[in-house]
Amino acid sequence: MIFNQFFDKTSSTYTYLISSGKGREALIIDPVIENTEEYILYLKRFNLKLVKVIDTHIHADHISGLKELQNQTSCATLMGDQSPAEVVTLKVKDNEKIKIENIELISMHTPGHTDCSYSFYMNDRVFTGDTLLINSTGRTDFQNGNSIDQYHSLFDRILKLPEKTFVYPAHDYKGNKSCTIAKQKKTNPRLQVKSAEQYVEIMNNLNLDIPKMMDVAIPANKKGLTIKELNES
């Protein structure tokens, strides 16, 4: 299997490329538009055919590469059913299979960070978007975020996955690349709560600044933007 984790320094975003091997089909999760060339070069290097590209949710801190990759490769663009993004050609509901050749991901609707947040489970790993971050969780104070929903997405869904499952988040600000469910249960400070109410209390008191890119990124990601459109805007 080919598995690559790309990092966008500006937004601290992780993007993932998965393929069953050289010369085979590939899928990308959470691409950043400015890094499109890097993904295309990687695809060329291993002679991969990009067939699906996924956003875990509508991002507020960077512009998604979905539309540009669709433009360049004619791949399908995929998000959860609740996504308002116009660019999406394939919407999945909870617990659907997403296949490319012999690779299979299971969609998990994990709302809370946004109402359209999905995680994607694949054998030994789960792509958690901004629902579960390493030693943190995604904020819930805009885009129909909801701390109670996030508590249930975390405790009733993601943390119920096998303990040895690797967590691959959409962001990390401290250089962590992945972690296991078992370790997150023990060390993630936001998961050391005894009730949904306690979790909501933590989330209500984060006092975070609004993301710098938010006013640009959210409308752009709902509409879908190509590099040409980005340069002209």
Ligand SMILES: [Fe+2]
């Ligand atoms: Fe996010």
